[in-house]
Amino acid sequence: MRIALLTGGSTSERDVALAGAAQVAPALRSLGHEVTLVDTVEGVLDEERERALLGVATVRTEPPSRERLARLRRREDLPRLVGERAVSRADLVFLVLHGEQGEGGAVQGLLDLVGVRYTGSGMLASALAMDKRSSKRLLRDAGVPQADWVEWPADAAEVARLGRPVVVKPSVGGSSVGVSIVRDPGDLAQAVVAAAAESSQVLVEAALPGREFTVGVLGERALGVGEILPAHDFFDYECKYTPGLCREVFPAEIEDWLAERMRRLALETHRLLGLRDFSRIDFMLDAEGEPAVLEANTLPGMTATSLLPQSAAVCGLGFGELCGEICRLALER
Missing domain, CATH: 3.40.50.20 (Rossmann fold)
Structure with a gap:
């Protein structure tokens, strides 16, 4: 071919x-x-x-x-x-x-x-998933658990309601570029400027306190759950692409009910956003230990050590097999 x-x-x-x-x-x-x-x-x-x-x-x-x-x-x-x-x-x-x-x-x-x-999702689904503001609204309306958030500009009361710390992020973007964790309200304006350099819309989101996970989706199948253990406060650009600054555990060492809950939520998110072929859905645990959806990635990283290939490997799919399956799904549409 x-x-x-x-x-x-x-x-x-x-x-x-x-x-x-x-x-x-x-x-x-x-x-x-x-x-x-x-x-x-x-x-x-x-x-x-x-x-x-x-x-x-x-x-x-x-x-x-x-x-x-x-x-x-x-x-x-x-x-x-x-x-x-x-x-x-x-x-x-x-x-x-x-x-x-x-x-x-x-x-x-x-x-x-x-x-x-x-390969991958179509035009409309891609645009929807890429715009965090729009995708978060859709998922919120569908009852999918996520962190509380507001769109900037927001008044002081709205931001205070989110608690501390907060995550400031561009509505459009990836690899955590332009994302900041803000603990001191005095640092909020600087974080907004950094996010606005990447996107015309900026979101301010409650920072969830729990562990971070990811789940790959391939066709109609949720793949293995992995845990992300960054050396920094969060999984930022440097942690993602600097050897030794992040440890990824596949499969995640968690209870079966939690893994199954995230796999179900990953499939639900994939379907609600109209995604196809493959995706990767990221999660954080809230204060009660329940998973909340962070975002959906429609074209996740595809190096041999990227998160999606590792998620597939949990299910016995090697890198070449994963690439072949992505091609097969695209051709069957």
Whole structure:
């Protein structure tokens, strides 16, 4: 099968996407597929350029600077790329993109227009899940447990009602870029500025005190539950991509009822948001030890040590098998 692996991007998660592509491409080739890499900035890559780009693909401990991202965006032309023969004639586009550009629905909409099948959720579901404000409203209305939150700007009484500490986060974004934990009300304004640099909408959320977990979803199946044990106050960008700063335990060492509760909530969240093929749902425990949904990731990280592959491994699925199953689900639609 001819697969175009669309990766790179011009968001703060570009390095994460390239590191994933460096793992997914050989996995798909080992399954017998003809894989062409397409970087949204560099274009269609021949073998030499692929080796040059992916051979050194690592995730830096700091996201790309705003200046670097601006330079990348000036060179990017997604509508033209989608019209490239390597993409338009592909049997399937495998998406290894992160951030608003890859997970916000724009790429999915372009691929829908040219009639090319692709992995993961569709345009509308992607846009909904990427916008935390909208997805949290939907999940709240459906009764899915989550932390209390308000949209900024909010008056002092609304923020005080959340208690301390609070989490300030961009409504749109990923890899915890722009996220801060605020314990002192005097630090709130600075945290809002950091979040607003990533998204025009900012959320202020009660910080839950419990342990952090994640569950992968593949098709109609919830995968293994994993626990995230970061060295920092929360699972920030540095912890996610710096070796040794986070320990991940798969399967999580928890009681069966709690694991089953999170697996059910993961499937419910996946379905309520209209997601398809695969996703990853993140959780925190509240003060009573009950799980609350943090967010849904429609295109979770795909390096061999990313959370979704580890969740799949609990169920006996190796990395190559996971990639193959994602392709199968996309082609069966």
